[in-house]
Amino acid sequence: MGVTTKVLRNGNGVNKPMKGDEVAIDYTGCLYDETATDKYCMGDEFDSSKDRGEFRTTIGVGRVIRGWDEAVMNMTLGEKSILTISGDFAYGDREVELKGINNMRAA
Numbered sequence: 001m002g003v004t005t006k007v008l009r010n011g012n013g014v015n016k017p018m019k020g021d022e023v024a025i026d027y028t029g030c031l032y033d034e035t036a037t038d039k040y041c042m043g044d045e046f047d048s049s050k051d052r053g054e055f056r057t058t059i060g061v062g063r064v065i066r067g068w069d070e071a072v073m074n075m076t077l078g079e080k081s082i083l084t085i086s087g088d089f090a091y092g093d094r095e096v097e098l099k100g101i102n103n104m105r106a107a
Helices: 066-072
Strands: 003-009 022-025 028-030 045-048 055-058 080-085
Touching (some): 003 066, 066 080
Antiparallel strands (some): 003 080, 022 055
């Protein structure tokens, strides 16, 4: 799948980052769940910049997941979008810390 973008608010239509530019991003990361009803976070939230402040990074050089590298370079200043990113453009087979698990026992 790669990345799909749903624009919620258009940016200025002019200022688009290029490979190697530093960008500042406010984000909320959610685990995708097609049954979720929240129009901004389609699943359980696993990370967010809302309490830490904007996230700054160099874009297009592999410092963030591939989906961000590709999608952010197509956004313009001030744009607000929902990015749906497939595993191969996100964390794929990389080891990631387990968010949590319910104490459930098999019957």
